[in-house]
Structures are given as C-alpha cells and as structure tokens.
Amino acid sequence: MLETHIGSGGAPRIALAGRPTPLLPADRLAIALDREPGTTWVKRDDLTSLGLGGNKVRKLEYVLADALAAGATHLVTGAGVQSNMARATAAAAAKAGLGCALVLDGAPPPNVSGNLLLDLLFGASVRFRDAADHNHLELLIEEMADELRSTGAVPYVVPVGASTALGSLGYVDAADEIDAQISGSPLVVLATGSAGTHAGLAAGFGDHERVLGVRIGTRDDLESRVAAIADATAERAGRLAPRGRPVLMHDQLGDGYGEHTDACHEAMTMAARTEGLILDPVYTGKAMAGLIAGCRDGRIAAERPLVFLHTGGAPGLFSTSHSDVVSRWLSRE
Numbered sequence: 001m002l003e004t005h006i007g008s009g010g011a012p013r014i015a016l017a018g019r020p021t022p023l024l025p026a027d028r029l030a031i032a033l034d035r036e037p038g039t040t041w042v043k044r045d046d047l048t049s050l051g052l053g054g055n056k057v058r059k060l061e062y063v064l065a066d067a068l069a070a071g072a073t074h075l076v077t078g079a080g081v082q083s084n085m086a087r088a089t090a091a092a093a094a095k096a097g098l099g100c101a102l103v104l105d106g107a108p109p110p111n112v113s114g115n116l117l118l119d120l121l122f123g124a125s126v127r128f129r130d131a132a133d134h135n136h137l138e139l140l141i142e143e144m145a146d147e148l149r150s151t152g153a154v155p156y157v158v159p160v161g162a163s164t165a166l167g168s169l170g171y172v173d174a175a176d177e178i179d180a181q182i183s184g185s186p187l188v189v190l191a192t193g194s195a196g197t198h199a200g201l202a203a204g205f206g207d208h209e210r211v212l213g214v215r216i217g218t219r220d221d222l223e224s225r226v227a228a229i230a231d232a233t234a235e236r237a238g239r240l241a242p243r244g245r246p247v248l249m250h251d252q253l254g255d256g257y258g259e260h261t262d263a264c265h266e267a268m269t270m271a272a273r274t275e276g277l278i279l280d281p282v283y284t285g286k287a288m289a290g291l292i293a294g295c296r297d298g299r300i301a302a303e304r305p306l307v308f309l310h311t312g313g314a315p316g317l318f319s320t321s322h323s324d325v326v327s328r329w330l331s332r333e
C-alpha cells in the first residue's frame with residue numbers, strides 16, 4: 001500500500017523517499033580541500049529509497065500524489081536517453097501500479113545500459129524522438145499523452161524534471177531536514193539542471209545565499225528560472241519568498257551538457273578515494289568540481305559550514321557511453 005502524508009504547504013505526498021536521508025561527515029574530503037574536519041558534510045539524497053534513488057524521488061512524492069488525485073492511469077514524461085528523472089518516474093509509476101510512457105530525446109543507442117536499462121526493467125514504454133529544444137520536447141510529451149487519451153487512458157504529464165512549484169516542495173522538505181540535522185546554516189552545493197531542486201532548497205531556507213548551484217548545462221536561463229520557481233514554491237509552501245538572488249557557478253560546464261571535463265574526473269576520483277562516494281560525470285561530478293574549485297579559489301569561505309547535496313545519478317555512470325570514457329581515463333592514470 002502507498003502511504004500518503006500531508007507535506008509542505010498542506011500538499012499531499014506519497015512516501016517514496018525513505019526520509020530523512022543521511023547527512024554524513026566528510027572529514028577526509030575536507031582535509032583534502034584544506035578545510036577543518038567537522039566543517040563539511042554530504043547529504044545523501046542518492047540514497048532516497050526508490051529505484052536507485054536520487055533527487056527526483058523527493059519531487060515525485062508530491063507529483064505522484066497529484067497524479068493519483070487526478071485519477072491518472074499513466075505517468076508520461078520526457079528527457080534525455082540517460083535521464084535519471086525518466087528512470088525515477090518509471091519506478092514511481094511501477095510502485096503505484098500505473099503505466100509509464102517516456103519520450104527520450106535522441107536516437108536509440110546501440111546498447112541498452114544505465115538508466116535506459118532500468119526504465120525498461122520498470123516496465124516503461126519508451127519512444128525515441130529528436131527534440132529541437134525544451135519546448136519541442138514538451139510538445140512531444142503532449143503528443144504521447146494525446147495518444148494515450150485516445151485509447152481511454154488517463155495520462156498525467158510530469159513536466160520535464162518535475163521542476164514546478166509542486167515538485168520543488170520536495171526540496172523545501174530537504175532544506176528543513178538539513179537544518180534539523182546540523183546547526184550553523186550551512187551552504188549547500190549541488191548540480192542545477194532544470195532548477196527545481198535548487199529552487200526548492202532556496203525556498204525552504206528562505207535565503208538564496210545558502211544555496212550554490214553548479215550549472216551542468218541543460219538550460220541557459222538559470223538565474224531567472226531558479227528565482228521564479230523558488231518564489232512560486234515558497235508561496236505554495238506558505239512561506240515568505242527567499243531573500244537575495246540565486247547563486248550559480250557557470251565555469252564547470254566544459255563543452256556542454258554531458259561532456260566530460262578533467263575537473264569532473266578529478267572530483268569523481270577525490271570523492272571516491274576520500275569518502276567512498278560514487279559521483280557521475282554529468283551532474284554530481286561537475287557539482288563536486290564546483291565545490292572543489294570554490295574551496296580552492298575562495299568563492300567558498302573556509303570557515304563556512306558546507307554540505308554537498310549528492311543528488312544521485314550513478315546509474316548514468318554505468319551507461320556504455322560514460323563508462324567507456326571513464327575507464328579510458330582511469331587506464332591512463
């Protein structure tokens with residue numbers, strides 16, 4: 001049976017994430033970055049408890065409750081071929097006994113691996129299409145939903161990344177969790193993609209200055225998008241709009257979304273060899289590269305308590321395309 005709770009702003013949420021997730025000290029990482037032990041933690045949202053975890057599970061707690069209230073028979077969404085969001089949506093649909101239809105942007109890959117393998121394992125139906133941009137992808141998702149409607153199904157469209165005020169309530173909850181787990185109003189560093197995770201944290205803390213988002217390249221309009229979603233999320237949660245302006249780091253992107261960088265490889269190695277943490281080359285590796293760069297060049301003050309939000313994404317590391325690049329790079333060490 002699914003457990004329903006009253007969540008932030010009185011919105012219903014289905015318990016999917018196994019909250020609270022652990023907040024673990026990262027002293028060996030701190031020392032590698034010339035920080036004092038006891039100043040640095042990792043918030044393990046890679047360990048949310050559905051379908052290999054990650055940040056999307058918190059968002060789906062609210063989205064799934066909304067879908068069920070609307071009488072949905074299917075969840076429909078779209079994303080990249082190796083999308084963690086698509087995989088988490090497929091897992092949530094399976095858990096709720098709903099169908100799941102995914103529009104994956106790109107050509108069918110030569111090998112089924114990583115998140116795509118898991119989408120299929122969860123029973124999702126998958127369609128590969130080339131989307132020119134986000135707006136086009138949203139249209140393709142709507143097209144898929146229309147097709148389902150014409151068969152008598154009741155599709156519920158999950159917006160790309162679930163980065164709406166509703167989905168971002170999951171990160172209002174996470175902000176409250178972090179402040180209940182440690183004192184000192186830490187700075188939280190994370191990967192910012194469709195921006196709902198970043199925005200939800202800022203709304204939860206009531207302060208943009210407590211969140212540092214590292215751009216990983218899915219969108220160019222992050223400052224305005226984070227601000228707008230954060231305001232809408234705060235309103236939905238019944239809180240004041242966060243003070244300040246969104247803080248973003250733009251220099252870890254390299255050649256673009258999903259393109260490997262040396263700094264990301266260094267970050268993946270450092271996290272693995274100091275803390276036993278698995279990062280991925282698309283999201284968390286670049287976020288950790290931003291944290292490392294910020295500690296080294298002073299953008300992150302040495303005395304400021306620091307939390308790295310691990311948003312998951314390890315299944316992507318095991319996709320053929322990424323594991324080939326990482327293994328070539330490890331063999332050159």
Ligand SMILES: Cc1ncc(COP(=O)(O)O)c(C=O)c1O
Nearest residue numbers: 084193194195196197283311313
């Ligand atoms: C592992 C991982 N980290 C971070 C993000 C970024 O989250 P958001 O889209 O809410 O900015 C994503 C989004 O797909 C993700 O899969």
